[in-house]
């Protein structure tokens with residue numbers, strides 16, 4: 176084994192994940208250019224989807240709302256009681272969607288969803304619950320926010336036709352249909368006092384949730400997801416959304432609109448994003464090579480796999496690990512939480528790294544090998560945070576957010592941001608490179624539960 180130059184090799188790999196301040200500025204400038212283009216043109220190359228949400232909460236909102244979330248294997252039903260002081264009470268139930276309904280008919284799927292709402296109301300929103308909140312059960316009509324995490328063509332706050340299913344769903348007769356109307360129809364058949372008031376993207380929900388709960392006196396401008404995937408939604412001036420018919424009656428007295436950027440697909444053309452051979456290898460393993468190129472360098476779904484690719488190559492070249500193992504050679508076997516745990520180990524002997532590599536890769540290590548693993552992890556994690564910071568900075572520069580506000584607030588949801596050690600500090604390095612001293616005006620906070628409280632807030636402002 177060529178361990179004598181292992182550390183040199185690891186340092187040189189880690190350097191390939193470095194991004195200079197000049198590059199960060201160039202990335203944010205390209206991001207702003209594509210943002211502008213996306214607001215003008217019909218969705219290319221960055222989707223920049225108008226959410227039809229034309230107001231953001233300030234924390235004083237009150238009331239009880241329903242939210243449902245269909246995004247994968249589970250269907251969540253929640254009630255959210257907003258207390259009017261930035262806090263809320265949330266009740267929720269979760270049901271697994273039966274496999275046969277994921278590939279059956281629209282009628283079967285949406286009547287199942289409506290039945291779950293019915294059960295929820297009967298169990299949790301009984302008369303006592305309503306009386307406590309001053310609503311006689313049979314008189315109150317609940318506004319419901321519907322988080323639906325599949326591609327839709329949204330045409331109003333509670334109108335959107337399904338473009339296609341993803342994530343294992345294939346309910347053919349729902350494609351091209353309005354998913355809000357499908358749900359409303361089934362709720363009506365059960366005589367439920369529920370109005371589907373908003374169709375909600377989870378990133379928009381994150382922005383709304385943070386805007387409600389952020390400390391008073393600040394303005395929340397941006398909601399960010401840094402979890403399995405990454406995305407951002409921000410508050411845009413309605414006049415800037417060129418591709419919308421701003422003269423439409425429903426928008427006549429409105430001045431802002433929340434835009435879902437879909438920034439995961441920023442720079443799919445790879446004009447400006449950093450690129451390593453390991454990124455290319457991971458991209459080729461995905462079902463959509465050449466797409467979501469920003470996301471593939473930033474989000475939790477991919478960082479573990481980038482690490483595995485680097486380690487495997489070092490092993491194959493004879494630098495690392497005396498033998499191979501199934502996790503080392505199996506695509507997608509390393510979870511991104513491994514990077515967090517490695518990053519957190521500051522012991523001189525890297526004892527945590529030793530047990531992580533033993534447990535998760537099934538391999539013994541020397542100290543030198545553990546140091547190499549740590550260097551590589553740091554490179555991959557740092558690049559993710561710097562890229563996230565560069566596009567966040569890009570949006571804030573585009574909005575001139577710091578010129579008119581003493582504190583600009585950002586809400587973030589997702590395990591990568593929440594648990595990766597030092598992630599915010601690294602994001603701030605990029606923000607500083609892009610925004611200079613204005614970086615100090617940015618407050619970043621966790622925004623919990625965009626698809627629950629955020630969806631409720633979209634229903635409220637609808």
Ligand code: ADP
Pocket residue numbers: 401402403404474475476477510511512513515588589590591594595
């Ligand atoms: P989701 O985005 O699916 O709603 P999360 O925000 O929990 O859910 O994100 C899940 C992603 O975060 C997964 O890709 C997972 O690998 C990654 N992840 C989970 N725990 C950690 C951690 N401690 N540090 C970094 N990434 C993590």
